[in-house]
């Protein structure tokens with residue numbers, strides 16, 4: 001039987017996921033949608049033949065919804081996830097799971113109280129072929145121990161609604177999740193440096209930024225976040241180890257030689273850079289949610305990311321090195 005999904009938030013990624021469920025993936029259909037912007041909900045409903053509910057609470061309570069997909073704005077995620085857990089429904093939530101560690105803790109506590117995992121977080125880089133290949137190489141024992149990680153997360157441009165804390169909660173949150181998973185370590189401290197500012201930003205956004213994280217074993221991680229770089233959507237990750245350096249492959253485009261030039265294209269949009277990993281991620285969620293289990297990034301992963309993000313946002317304001325204290329992983333999550 002097909003998993004009947006209710007979608008809360010039919011903006012950019014909500015519509016992308018609805019289209020992939022309708023046209024590419026198997027085992028599920030979207031039956032109900034909602035958005036505070038009604039015309040958006042109507043447009044998305046037309047793609048998949050869903051009906052429209054007036055709000056997220058209505059979606060979660062619907063008898064024709066088995067599982068919930070939360071793709072609205074970050075600050076609204078916690079309410080829909082907690083509502084889904086209370087209703088006993090499996091839930092997929094786009095990143096960030098929550099925009100504060102305190103809200104993330106409420107979700108972890110709610111799952112433990114119910115004795116069941118319900119939440120998968122949209123950290124799709126764990127499904128990306130390039131990162132999976134890196135993890136395999138790093139786990140082989142041949143590279144020696146990881147010592148340093150150099151990353152960049154560059155977007156072409158952001159609008160004036162995007163501000164300094166969003167560089168952490170909306171952008172670097174991907175690196176925060178994928179890097180500790182990649183090297184099997186936990187973060188202990190966070191710091192943010194502000195280089196010379198681009199003239200192409202606005203008053204509420206410091207751009208670019210260098211975020212520095214250290215791990216329990218002493219790995220030093222440096223993430224450049226530059227969201228108005230103008231030239232492309234550019235994701236870089238290099239793990240420098242004792243005996244090797246392991247680097248994320250670039251998105252694959254042909255090399256072109258023409259007019260005395262030798263060049264390759266760059267991606268400009270997140271939708272296409274990780275398109276395959278979104279497909280694998282959502283299919284995996286459908287398969288597991290249909291059985292009532294979570295195998296992908298869990299509420300605990302969402303919590304670790306939220307606590308780390310809290311420390312980075314604090315460091316943006318203080319200019320100091322801030323500590324990251326997540327506490328031990330509960331047995332319930334078997335980390």
Ligand code: NAI
Pocket residue numbers: 008009010011012013014034035036037040055056071072073074076094095096122123124170270
């Ligand atoms: P968007 O602004 O295009 O869409 C958000 C939608 O949610 C809007 O249509 C808005 O009207 C609606 N909305 C806001 N509050 C609501 C509420 N309480 N109930 C119902 N609808 C509500 O934003 P976008 O880019 O689609 O991002 C949505 C989420 O997905 C964000 O958390 C973002 O960080 C995440 N995201 C994840 C990506 C990834 O690579 N995994 C890529 C892009 C976004």
